[in-house]
Amino acid sequence: MLPIRSPLSRSLIAASRPSQATALRFCSCAARRQLSVYRPLVRANIVPVGRNISKPLGIRTYSNKNEEVVEPLKVVTFEEIKKLSDNPDPKRVIVDVREPHELERSGIIPNSINVPFSTAPDAWFLSPDSFEDRFGFDKPSEDTELVFSCKAGIRSNAAARIAMSAGYGNVASYEGSWMDWAKNTGAPTY
Structure with missing residues (x-):
């Protein structure tokens, strides 16, 4: 022993x-x-x-007495995203936060913009001119509803919270993101 x-x-x-x-x-x-x-x-x-x-x-x-209460994100469904994709609205923008190499393999939701989360987490804090120089399109105004999408919904939630902290009050997350889109439309997954 x-x-x-x-x-x-x-x-x-x-x-x-x-x-x-x-x-x-x-x-x-x-x-x-x-x-x-x-x-x-x-x-x-x-x-x-x-x-x-x-x-x-x-x-x-641990006590969370000093922590802020995190309000839940608005969640959108495939039907809402499909409707928004088919009929683009300048006051509602789909933002895909996947990296460009991910988009090359699978594709992107039609009429959405790409603002990569991992390489540009500060994007929503940039000035309109810097945003346009960096991404090649106008920065959405703060009264625009931003609907975030990624591969499975995790990065989109994080990006939505960052946009909220940057002053965007009307944000949502597409819960199933690209995996749900691909399942419902037959698009390729990677």
């Missing part, structure tokens, strides 16, 4: 008479003992000698 490293481990083993495999689990390291040893013992009603286990060791609790 391997040597036991601490008095606490010796008392745990003596109190519970575990097998050799269980003893090895208890003796691996201090952090592991703090997080994993006490939970099985509490379930088995075994109290370690000289320890108060009413509050597990190593568990931290």
